[in-house]
Every structure is written in structure tokens, then in C-alpha cells.
Amino acid sequence: MSALERVNALIAGAKCLADPRHSLGQQARRELPGVTGLSAQGVQRALEQCLEIAPSDAEVAALIASSGQANRAQVLLSANVFTAAHRAIAIGLAASDRVLVRASRRSPLFAQLLNEAAPGLFTVVSDLRPEPGDTVWAYGSDQTLSEITAQLPQGVQLHAQGSGFGVVAVREEDFSDADWPAFADAVALDTALFDQRGCLSPRLILAQGSAAFSQRLHSELLQALARIAIEIPRGRLLPEEQADLTWYRECVRSLGDWQAGDGGAVALIEAKIEPVPPPGRALQICRVADLVATLKELTPQLTCVAHPANAPDPWKSALLHAVPHARHCPVGQMQRPPFDGPVDLRRFDLA
Amino acid sequence: MSVQGESDALHQAVQDFGANALSERLSPSEQAAQFDALALRIAQYQAQHCDPVRRLFASHDLEVSSLHSAAQLPALPADAFRLSRVACHAAALDQVKYRTSGTTARHTGEHCLRTVKTYRRLSTLLGKQALLGGAEQATVVALLPSPAQIPHSSLGAMCQFFMEDFDGRAFVDEPTAFDKRWLVSDAGVDVAQLRHAAQVAAQRGEALLLLATSLSLQLLLRDHGNQTVPLPPNSAVMLTGGNKGRRESIDPQQLSQQLCRFFAIDPEQIIGEYGMTELSSQLYEGARWQKNATAGVYFAPPWLQVTPVDPITLAPVSPGQPGLARFVDLANIDSALVIVTRDLIRQESGGIRLLGRQPQSPLRGCSLLIEPFLAPA
Numbered sequence: 001m002s003a004l005e006r007v008n009a010l011i012a013g014a015k016c017l018a019d020p021r022h023s024l025g026q027q028a029r030r031e032l033p034g035v036t037g038l039s040a041q042g043v044q045r046a047l048e049q050c051l052e053i054a055p056s057d058a059e060v061a062a063l064i065a066s067s068g069q070a071n072r073a074q075v076l077l078s079a080n081v082f083t084a085a086h087r088a089i090a091i092g093l094a095a096s097d098r099v100l101v102r103a104s105r106r107s108p109l110f111a112q113l114l115n116e117a118a119p120g121l122f123t124v125v126s127d128l129r130p131e132p133g134d135t136v137w138a139y140g141s142d143q144t145l146s147e148i149t150a151q152l153p154q155g156v157q158l159h160a161q162g163s164g165f166g167v168v169a170v171r172e173e174d175f176s177d178a179d180w181p182a183f184a185d186a187v188a189l190d191t192a193l194f195d196q197r198g199c200l201s202p203r204l205i206l207a208q209g210s211a212a213f214s215q216r217l218h219s220e221l222l223q224a225l226a227r228i229a230i231e232i233p234r235g236r237l238l239p240e241e242q243a244d245l246t247w248y249r250e251c252v253r254s255l256g257d258w259q260a261g262d263g264g265a266v267a268l269i270e271a272k273i274e275p276v277p278p279p280g281r282a283l284q285i286c287r288v289a290d291l292v293a294t295l296k297e298l299t300p301q302l303t304c305v306a307h308p309a310n311a312p313d314p315w316k317s318a319l320l321h322a323v324p325h326a327r328h329c330p331v332g333q334m335q336r337p338p339f340d341g342p343v344d345l346r347r348f349d350l351a
Numbered sequence: 352m353s354v355q356g357e358s359d360a361l362h363q364a365v366q367d368f369g370a371n372a373l374s375e376r377l378s379p380s381e382q383a384a385q386f387d388a389l390a391l392r393i394a395q396y397q398a399q400h401c402d403p404v405r406r407l408f409a410s411h412d413l414e415v416s417s418l419h420s421a422a423q424l425p426a427l428p429a430d431a432f433r434l435s436r437v438a439c440h441a442a443a444l445d446q447v448k449y450r451t452s453g454t455t456a457r458h459t460g461e462h463c464l465r466t467v468k469t470y471r472r473l474s475t476l477l478g479k480q481a482l483l484g485g486a487e488q489a490t491v492v493a494l495l496p497s498p499a500q501i502p503h504s505s506l507g508a509m510c511q512f513f514m515e516d517f518d519g520r521a522f523v524d525e526p527t528a529f530d531k532r533w534l535v536s537d538a539g540v541d542v543a544q545l546r547h548a549a550q551v552a553a554q555r556g557e558a559l560l561l562l563a564t565s566l567s568l569q570l571l572l573r574d575h576g577n578q579t580v581p582l583p584p585n586s587a588v589m590l591t592g593g594n595k596g597r598r599e600s601i602d603p604q605q606l607s608q609q610l611c612r613f614f615a616i617d618p619e620q621i622i623g624e625y626g627m628t629e630l631s632s633q634l635y636e637g638a639r640w641q642k643n644a645t646a647g648v649y650f651a652p653p654w655l656q657v658t659p660v661d662p663i664t665l666a667p668v669s670p671g672q673p674g675l676a677r678f679v680d681l682a683n684i685d686s687a688l689v690i691v692t693r694d695l696i697r698q699e700s701g702g703i704r705l706l707g708r709q710p711q712s713p714l715r716g717c718s719l720l721i722e723p724f725l726a727p728a
Contacts (some may be wrong), residue, residue, distance in 0.1 A: 240710055243662035247428055247693070250665070253410035254403035254431045274434055 003064045006093040006121060011060075013118025014086050015053045017110075020044075024117050028110070035107045036082050038195060038235040043082075045232055046193060051083045055339035063087075066341035067094035070135035070157070074128045076148075077111060078139040079104035080197035080279075085111045087343060089122055092137060102128045130156045137161075161344040165276065166190070166202045166304035166327075166334050169291055169319055170217070172209025174311050180216070183308050184224035186332030187283070190306065191264065192228045193335040195235050197279040199344055200304040200327065200334050204273060204284050208291040217285050218268045222261050225281060229263030237280050244278035251275050252284070273298060295322040302326045303344045306334050354400060355465075358439065358685055361393055362469045365654060365681045369473045372653030373480065382653055389681055390421035393688045400439035403431050404687055421656065421679045426665065426691035429629045432460035439685045440465045449505035451628040462505065462628050465685045470631045473682050474509050475516045477633065477652045482560055482587050482622055483517065484639035489586075490552035491518040494540065494563035494571060497533035505628050506591065510562045517560060535567055542575045549582050558585040561614075565592055569601055572609050581615035587639070588614065591624040618646065625649045625705060629690055631682035637702060648702040654681040657703050659696045673697045673706050 001009070019025040025047070032043040055063075073092035077085050085103065089111070092099040099122035103111035108124070115124050130136050132155025138148055145160045152158060168187055175183075190202050205221070207214045237245070249265070252258045256269035264281030273286050273294060288294045295305065304327040305319050311330075320328050325346045327337050337343055352360070368389055372382050395415045397404040404427060408415065411425045418424065431437055432451065444465050451460040464470060483489055493510040501507045514532055532548070534541045545561075552559035559582050563571075568590065588610060601609075607618050614620075619638040626633035632655040637644030644650075651657050658667050659674025668674040676694045683690070695706040 239663065243709065246663050246665060247430070250407070250425070250691070251428045251430050251434060253425075254407040254427055255435055256406070258410060272434070275430065 001097060003067075003094045004060065006097065007060055007064060007090050009121055010086070010090050010093055010114070010118050011053060011055070013114055013121070014051055016117040017113055018047050018051050018053050024113055028113055031109055032082060033235065035109045036235070037237065038082075039233040041232045042192070042195065042235050046083055050081075050193060050335050051086060052339040059338045059340045062338075062340035063090060064094040067091045068135070070095040071133040072096055072098040072100070072131075072135070074130050074134055074136045075099065075101045075122075076128060076136065076138040077101065077103045079106040081194050081199075082107060082110040084139070084198075084343065085114060087339065088137060088139060089114065090339075091342060093121060095135060099123070100125050100128060102126065132156060135159065159342075161199070161342060161346070164199045164301055164303035164344060164346065165204075166200045166306060167204040167206055167295070167298065167302060168202050168306045168331055169206050169295065170208070170308060171291065171311075171315065172207075172213040174308055174315065175213070179308065179310065180220050181224075183331060184220040185227065186309070186330070187221060187306075188224035188228040188263070189232075189332055190334040191225065191281055191283060192232045192234075195237070195279055196277075196281050198335060200337065201279070202283065202304075202306060202334060203277045204286055204298075206273075206291050206294055207285050207287050208289070209287075211287065214268055214285055214287040218257065218259065218266050221283055221285070222259050222264075222266045225263035225266070225283075226261045227263070229281075234264070234281055241278060241280055245280045245282060248275055248278055248282065292318055292322045295319065299323050299325070300346075303346065304329065304334050304337075306331045354439070355444075357396055358465060361389075361396060361684045362466065364389055364392070365684060366469055366472050368681070369652065369654045370476060373476055377653075386653070386656070386681070387420050390424070390679055390688060391415060391418055393681065393684055394418075394421070394424055396684070397439055397686075397688060401437060401685075401687065403427060403435050403437050421689065422658075422667075424679070424689045426660075426677050426689040427687040429460070429627070429690055429692045431687070432462055432629050433458065436461070436463065437686045438463045438465070447508065448503055449508070449628045450503035460628060462686060464631075467508065469682050469684060470505075470508075471512045471516075473631070473652070473654060474633060475512050477635070478509075478513055479517065480640045481624075481635035481637075481650075482513075482589055482639065483558070484585070484587075486558060486585065489517050489558045489560040490548060490555060491560045491562065492532040492534055492545065492548045494534050494545075494561060494567040496535050500536075506564075506626070509626075509633075513560065513562060535570070539574055540567065540571045542571065542578065542580065545571075546580050549580055549586075552586070553583040556583075558583055558587065560586065561588045563588060563590055565590060565603075565606065568606065568610060572606075572613065576609065576613065579613055579615060582620075586614070586616060586620060588616070588621045589624050590621055591626065623647070623649060627692065629687075629692070630655075630678060630680050632678075632680045634703070641702070643700065645700050645702075648699050648704055650702040655679070657696065659698060659703070660691065662709055665691065670698060675709060676703070 016022045016024045017028045033040050073096040075088050075092040101111055101122050101124050111124055132153055135157040137159045139161045145162050207217055252267040258267050267284040270287050277284050302323050305323050306329055309330040368385055371377050398408050398415050407425055445463045446466050447464050449462045491514045498507050531544055534545055549559050607621055623636040624633055634649040634651045637650045641650050656679040658677045660677045661668050662675050673695050675691055676696045677691045679689050693709045695709050696703040
């Protein structure tokens with residue numbers, strides 16, 4: 001099979017999982033909540049909206065081009081965004097017809113379901129043993145990746161994606177009253193998907209404008225999180241995640257304004273971009289004087305920069321120029337990047 | 352009363368309480384009542400003058416005047432010292448700024464003191480009891496870089512206090528006082544000077560007090576472990592962590608055994624100290640100042656309360672259960688009285704046992720739990 005055929009075969013398998021009428025799609029909906037901690041509605045929405053089952057030919061071609069070629073591909077998956085397995089495995093298949101996949105021990109189910117839906121394309125293994133000539137794709141924390149790098153035999157090519165997060169960049173001058181509900185609902189959707197555990201998930205709202213503008217953002221986002229929680233209830237948080245939220249909340253309480261509601265929480269802090277909220281549907285509005293300068297400061301950590309849907313083109317260009325190695329998109333699309341290669345455009349490649 | 356006047360009065364009150372309580376001039380009920388009364392006075396002062404504390408209390412809808420116990424006060428996360436200025440006074444009035452260790456300025460916290468007088472008085476009162484076991488004097492050296500190299504270290508400052516208050520005598524021709532007492536430099540550990548200090552102590556007929564971090568002691572053993580430097584009778588090695596977040600390269604028990612051999616001392620002469628930049632007070636293992644002390648159990652002085660709390664609710668845990676360390680430190684007059692850290696502790700035998708750091712949740716983004724990914728060979 002050619003690279004294109006392998007990737008298309010995987011996409012066809014993913015379609016089965018996205019289909020609520022297919023037995024594997026039903027199994028996914030039945031079992032994924034238990035292993036991911038997401039609500040049933042959260043799993044359903046992720047399968048419907050985030051699993052890439054209809055990429056364009058151009059996107060697939062770009063994904064294949066980005067993967068290079070490998071003698072044998074070994075893919076190490078993360079746990080936080082279950083649909084990410086699809087893209088990660090597609091990248092491995094684009095590079096090689098011999099693909100080994102080690103799923104996260106915490107959440108191996110989706111990789112196993114994909115394997116059933118697209119049999120013979122790749123092998124799920126419990127451990128990886130890279131050998132010289134292999135290429136490894138790894139998704140993990142910066143520390144994990146350093147440890148992996150130290151252990152790899154010489155001659156192994158590593159493509160690594162580390163920690164990161166998304167931000168929403170907003171200017172008061174780009175808003176009118178009519179824009180608020182759609183904007184807030186779009187940010188809330190981006191936040192609610194995967195309960196904010198993804199590397200694209202928004203955590204900071206960088207707001208350039210008056211204090212009144214920031215306060216309006218605060219109020220609108222809190223209400224939007226409550227609305228989205230009716231459609232997509234928050235799932236179960238791990239005890240460590242709950243503890244992180246507690247810690248974050250008390251830090252914010254000493255720094256600024258903390259408001260929590262039925263769907264999540266929103267903090268408002270003046271002129272400060274730390275602390276960064278942990279997962280669990282907490283957003284932080286940072287009122288900043290110079291949004292572009294703040295973005296540049298954050299660049300090493302950013303995977304995605306989102307803007308209001310009606311942001312003018314020159315402003316979008318300025319954002320792109322400030323953070324060239326991040327995904328850029330309108331709000332509401334942060335968790336649906338094109339299927340054109342790795343989600344995280346910040347690459348760390350080691351030969 | 353002016354703000355400074357109010358602060359000075361609190362400093363005096365805390366010092367008086369500390370001295371009385373440590374010398375057991377107060378009954379337990381008097382001590383408890385005075386502790387809470389002082390704590391609430393300090394909390395009221397901080398709610399008026401320290402922005403992070405004021406905001407925290409306001410967010411909790413708290414009126415200090417309606418409280419009757421320090422246990423009811425919300426705790427400031429230690430990270431707050433990194434995220435903002437935690438002080439009741441203007442920056443122009445800082446006498447010192449102690450900094451936490453961190454790889455970048457963004458990761459460094461600051462504890463700004465308007466005056467070190469209470470920090471000094473209480474740390475030396477306690478240190479004398481916990482480390483000298485009642486002796487009035489000792490020869491004091493530190494396995495640390497000199498203050499000129501670590502000007503913002505609260506540990507370095509405390510070591511300097513001990514040198515001046517427990518010793519105060521030059522023992523070599525030193526261009527400046529106590530120059531030769533700091534035994535770590537870019538060249539490593541000055542074991543010759545350490546040996547000289549031990550000899551001076553022996554000639555004086557007194558103990559040597561060696562102040563050290565775990566890492567500096569490991570460095571000493573790594574570079575000079577084939578030697579010994581016997582210490583005079585009743586000497587002590589104060590051992591403090593100082594390497595948070597880094598993996599211990601040696602098991603603590605193994606370190607203790609090697610130190611006992613190196614210094615020709617008993618394990619009880621190695622006394623653990625637990626403190627942090629965000630606090631003005633310390634805890635010590637109890638070999639020299641607590642009845643029925645157990646190795647690895649740290650005791651707080653009367654002006655410091657330590658409670659393990661649940662990481663999610665921040666409420667005290669059941670007896671014997673692990674929790675995050677929550678401190679009420681009366682000596683933190685001009686900053687934050689009540690602090691919670693990510694250190695895990697458990698109450699034991701009247702003190703606390705340190706259990707390491709709270710496990711972090713899976714990191715943000717496409718992250719893995721830290722686990723070995725390669726199969727064992």
C-alpha cells in the first residue's frame with residue numbers, strides 16, 4: 001500500500017468510530033467515558049466534531065509530506081485527547097508501512113478501537129523498543145521527552161511534541177455588542193471539548209482594552225461556560241486535577257477576581273499571565289497593555305492562537321507574525337485543526 | 352498608630368511570646384490562647400496592608416474580627432510569593448529580599464522583610480535549643496557558599512546569625528569576619544578548612560556546629576569520602592533539604608551512615624532542619640530538644656503551627672493521614688501569616704514527617720504521565 005492508501009484506510013476506520021450506528025462507534029460511546037473521564041456527551045461531541053474523518057486531499061497530502069519516510073515508525077500516544085491517536089497514527093502510517101503504536105497506559109482504548117476498525121494497518125504494543133533506523137513520534141511533557149531522548153539508541157530519529165496550550169487574543173476595538181454571545185459560546189466550546197486537557201485547549205484570554213471590556217469578558221465567558229455545560233457536562237477530574245484547581249483558585253483569589261459557576265470558572269487578573277489555569281474548564285482573562293508583546297513572551301508555550309471570527313485581516317496577520325509556530329484559527333475551531341500534519345507546529349526533532 | 356508602629360508592636364509581641372513559650376513559662380492553655388490572639392492580630396494587620404492577603408480574605412468573605420482561631424484563616428499558596436509582592440510595607444522599606452531557588456526570574460519567589468529582627472531572634476532561640484542542646488556556645492561553620500555569593504538566601508542569612516550569636520569569635524587571620532567559615536566555593540568543598548574548624552573547636556573544648564545542605568554533604572563525600580574529619584564531642588551537623596525537585600542521588604539512611612563514619616559521630620548528631628524562604632520559622636528533628644524524638648520527625652516551635660490539609664478541600668485531614676503542609680507562622684508579620692505549600696506531611700508523635708512533594712496532575716497539553724516508556728532490557 002502507498003502512504004496515501006494507508007492514511008485513507010485509517011480515515012475509513014475512523015469513520016466507523018465516528019458513526020453512532022456502527023458497532024465500534026457504539027462501543028466507543030459506551031466505553032470511552034469510563035476510561036477518559038469525559039462525560040458521555042463530551043465523548044459524543046469529540047467523535048462528531050474533532051475526529052478527522054473528512055480531510056481534504058490537500059490536507060492529506062500535506063500530512064504525508066510532513067511525515068517524511070521511516071524504515072519503521074514507532075508512535076507513543078498521550079492520554080489527554082483520545083482522538084489525537086488518529087492523527088498520530090496517520091503520521092506514522094504516512095512514513096512507513098510498519099507502524100507500532102504504544103497507547104497511554106491510562107487510556108489505550110481508542111487506539112485499540114482504531115486497530116479493530118482498520119485491521120492490519122498497525123500493531124498495538126505494550127512497550128516500544130526503538131532500534132537504529134527507526135523513527136519515533138512521541139507526545140508528552142518536556143521532561144518526559146528529555147527522559148525518552150536520553151534512553152534512545154543512537155540512530156533513532158525522534159519527532160517530539162511537548163507541553164503547550166492555547167490562548168485567545170481579543171481587542172476591545174474588534175467587538176460590538178452583537179458579537180458577544182457567539183464569541184463567548186465559541187470559546188466555551190473550545191474549552192469544554194476534552195475538558196480543556198488538550199494542548200490546543202484555551203487557557204488564557206489575552207484582552208487588550210479597558211477594564212470594563214475585561215469585566216464584560218469575565219461575565220460573558222462565565223455565562224457561556226454554564227450554557228455549554230448543559231450540552232456537554234464536565235466529566236470526572238482526577239484527584240490530582242482537582243487539587244491543581246484548588247491550588248490555582250486560591251492563587252487567583254490572592255491576585256485578582258475569581259468567579260465560579262455551574263460550568264466552570266473564570267479568573268480576571270491585571271497585567272499578569274501567570275498562573276496558567278490547569279484543566280477542568282477554568283479560563284483566565286489577562287488584561288494586557290500590549291497584546292502582541294505578551295504573545296511573543298508566551299511563544300515557546302503556545303500551540304494555538306485564536307481570534308474572534310470577525311477580526312480584521314491585518315490584525316490576524318499581526319498575530320501570525322507574533323507567533324509563527326502556532327496554529328491560528330477563529331474561536332470555536334481550536335480543537336479542529338486541519339489534518340495536515342502534527343497538531344503542534346513547534347517541532348523538536350532529534351536524529 | 353502608624354503602620355510601622357503597629358508592625359513594630361507585633362514584632363515585639365511575637366518575640367516575647369516566642370521567648371516565653373520556648374522556655375516553658377506558659378501553660379499549654381495560655382500558649383494556645385496567646386497564639387490565636389496574636390495570630391488574629393497579625394491577620395487583621397495583614398488584611399489591611401498586604402494586598403494578596405486582603406484579596407484572599409475578601410474572596411472568602413472573611414472578617415477577621417469575627418474569628419476566634421487561626422485555624423479559620425484561609426491559607427495563601429506559597430506560589431503567591433512568586434506571582435506578586437507579598438508584603439505589608441512599601442518596597443523602599445525592604446531590609447532584605449530573600450529569594451527562592453528557581454531557574455528563571457519568573458520561577459523565583461521573593462520574601463521581603465521590613466526587618467530581620469524577629470527572624471533572627473526566634474531562629475537563634477530555637478537553633479540554640481535544637482542544635483546546641485542547651486550549650487551556650489559552639490564553633491560554627493557552614494558547608495555553603497559565602498553570603499556574597501548567595502546574597503538573597505534566607506538559609507545563608509540564618510547561618511550567619513548562628514555564626515555571630517553562637518560563636519562570634521574569629522579563629523583565623525580573616526580579612527573580614529567569618530570569611531573562612533563558608534566552606535563551599537567554585538573550587539568545591541574546602542575540607543582542609545573544615546578540618547581546621549574541628550581542631551579549633553576541640554582546642555576550645557566545645558562542639559562544632561556544621562550547617563549544611565544535603566547536596567553539599569553529598570559533594571563533600573563524593574570528593575573527600577576517602578578521608579575522615581572527626582568532630583569533637585557533642586558536635587552537630589544541621590542538615591537541610593535545599594534540593595527540592597531534584598532527585599536524591601543517595602538514600603537518606605545511606606547518607607547518614609556515611610556522614611557518621613566521616614565525622615565519627617552518632618546518627619542523633621545529624622539534625623534535620625525544615626524551612627523555606629516563604630516562612631520566617633523552621634522545624635527541627637527532635638534529638639536534642641524533644642522527649643522521645645524519632646528520626647525523621649520534625650518539631651515546630653511554639654510560634655509555628657503546622658497542619659496537614661487535604662489538597663482538594665484544604666481542610667485538615669484525619670489524624671495520621673498525609674496532607675499538604677499548612678503553616679501559621681507568627682514570625683511572618685509583614686508578609687503572610689498562613690501559607691500552604693505543596694509539601695506532603697503527616698503528623699506523627701507530636702511532630703510531622705516529610706513525605707515529599709504532592710504528585711502533580713498530568714501536565715497540560717499532549718502530555719504523558721512520567722513513566723518509563725521503554726521496556727526493561
